[in-house]
Amino acid sequence: MLTFWRHGYETTSVADLTAAMGVTAPSLYTAFGDKKLLFLEAVRLYAGDPDVMARTIGDAPSALEAARDLMTAAATAYTGEETPRGCLLASATASGSAASCDVQQAVADIRRGVQRRLDERIQRDIADGALPLTTNPAELSGLVMAVIQGMSVLARDGASRASLLATVQAALRAWPGMAAER
Amino acid sequence: MLTFWRHGYETTSVADLTAAMGVTAPSLYTAFGDKKLLFLEAVRLYAGDPDVMARTIGDAPSALEAARDLMTAAATAYTGEETPRGCLLASATASGSAASCDVQQAVADIRRGVQRRLDERIQRDIADGALPLTTNPAELSGLVMAVIQGMSVLARDGASRASLLATVQAALRAWPGMAAER
DNA sequence: CATATTCCATAGTGGTCGCTATGGAATATG
DNA sequence: CATATTCCATAGCGACCACTATGGAATATG
Numbered sequence: 001m002l003t004f005w006r007h008g009y010e011t012t013s014v015a016d017l018t019a020a021m022g023v024t025a026p027s028l029y030t031a032f033g034d035k036k037l038l039f040l041e042a043v044r045l046y047a048g049d050p051d052v053m054a055r056t057i058g059d060a061p062s063a064l065e066a067a068r069d070l071m072t073a074a075a076t077a078y079t080g081e082e083t084p085r086g087c088l089l090a091s092a093t094a095s096g097s098a099a100s101c102d103v104q105q106a107v108a109d110i111r112r113g114v115q116r117r118l119d120e121r122i123q124r125d126i127a128d129g130a131l132p133l134t135t136n137p138a139e140l141s142g143l144v145m146a147v148i149q150g151m152s153v154l155a156r157d158g159a160s161r162a163s164l165l166a167t168v169q170a171a172l173r174a175w176p177g178m179a180a181e182r
Numbered sequence: 183m184l185t186f187w188r189h190g191y192e193t194t195s196v197a198d199l200t201a202a203m204g205v206t207a208p209s210l211y212t213a214f215g216d217k218k219l220l221f222l223e224a225v226r227l228y229a230g231d232p233d234v235m236a237r238t239i240g241d242a243p244s245a246l247e248a249a250r251d252l253m254t255a256a257a258t259a260y261t262g263e264e265t266p267r268g269c270l271l272a273s274a275t276a277s278g279s280a281a282s283c284d285v286q287q288a289v290a291d292i293r294r295g296v297q298r299r300l301d302e303r304i305q306r307d308i309a310d311g312a313l314p315l316t317t318n319p320a321e322l323s324g325l326v327m328a329v330i331q332g333m334s335v336l337a338r339d340g341a342s343r344a345s346l347l348a349t350v351q352a353a354l355r356a357w358p359g360m361a362a363e364r
Numbered sequence: 365c366a367t368a369t370t371c372c373a374t375a376g377t378g379g380t381c382g383c384t385a386t387g388g389a390a391t392a393t394g
Numbered sequence: 395c396a397t398a399t400t401c402c403a404t405a406g407c408g409a410c411c412a413c414t415a416t417g418g419a420a421t422a423t424g
Binding site for chain 1: 410411412413414415
């Protein structure tokens with residue numbers, strides 16, 4: 001997972017993987033099938049259980065809290081000392097040949113799933129009166145997703161954890177009810 | 183440029199490039215040196231003259247206008263009918279083996295340059311009194327950069343131009359003086 | 365203890381990578 | 395018209411790609 005995270009899907013060779021895992025190529029293939037299946041396994045390990053993610057968003061006190069948690073967790077994870085910079089999902093399949101478009105789709109599906117959960121959470125807040133009726137859910141969920149994915153690029157470029165957390169705080173000022181002025 | 187844009191730097195082969203350009207490999211090598219130099223040339227073509235970019239940001243009526251223009255142009259460019267989705271700079275070197283880290287740095291330098299120009303423009307607005315003294319320039323420029331880079335991922339995932347433009351509008355509500363409520 | 369079976373590291377498979385040597389056609393020169 | 399020079403497409407360079415056939419060691423069985 002760490003090797004794919006650091007170097008991407010197509011740009012990581014099976015030789016890199018066997019070296020990192022300390023196993024031989026035949027062991028890898030009997031255990032995981034092929035490189036694509038191993039990558040998808042690494043993605044599952046990285047993303048965690050989708051139900052847990054859905055529950056985390058659903059159980060947050062408000063959509064605002066959910067968005068804040070998501071972005072803060074991303075900013076922290078992308079600047080960890082023990083892990084590669086940025087987001088495995090954002091960088092590993094950001095580009096690729098036509099041969100890997102199904103892998104790109106699988107990763108995109110995860111992103112779309114997160115956005116959908118967040119979208120639904122925002123709609124619930126609107127229905128509950130916690131957010132104004134004029135709130136545009138897609139607009140807000142899109143902003144949160146863009147900030148999360150964008151921070152991955154900034155983290156790879158060397159941005160500090162503090163600067164990313166500041167970016168999160170700035171993004172939250174776009175939320176309905178958060179004063180833009182100090 | 184379009185081929186690198188669509189498939190990334192390391193994940194585009196020289197055979198792909200010669201096919202797209204309609205030339206043979208020896209012609210490509212005598213004209214451009216090697217694959218890396220050809221990519222950097224494509225990046226220059228994509229990014230345009232850095233001075234033009236700097237002047238565009240500097241000459242905008244305000245930092246807000248500059249930020250809005252940057253993000254709107256990105257949202258539009260990332261969803262063009264005639265070009266690949268997303269941003270060449272954001273996706274082509276988002277991941278790569280250790281061998282291409284100098285290319286990744288070159289692309290990161292362009293991003294840092296844009297952010298620095300925007301940062302300086304914000305500082306000028308603060309000095310001119312167009313923005314409150316409490317404004318944090320790095321925070322705002324970081325947000326704009328994150329939204330721009332993030333929209334590239336969303337565009338690749340299939341987001342519409344309208345939804346990206348809505349994201350831009352949402353992001354601008356984080357700007358000092360822009361009311362968060364409708 | 366002898367035979368059969370499982371297991372896995374070595375050593376390669378054909379194919380593609382980035383890159384280039386070479387020979388024949390086209391042009392310039394005497 | 396003969397020779398010299400430029401030019402570029404063909405063909406192929408070693409290295410690496412994802413992936414796998416095979417033989418010897420270790421274990422299980424009679």
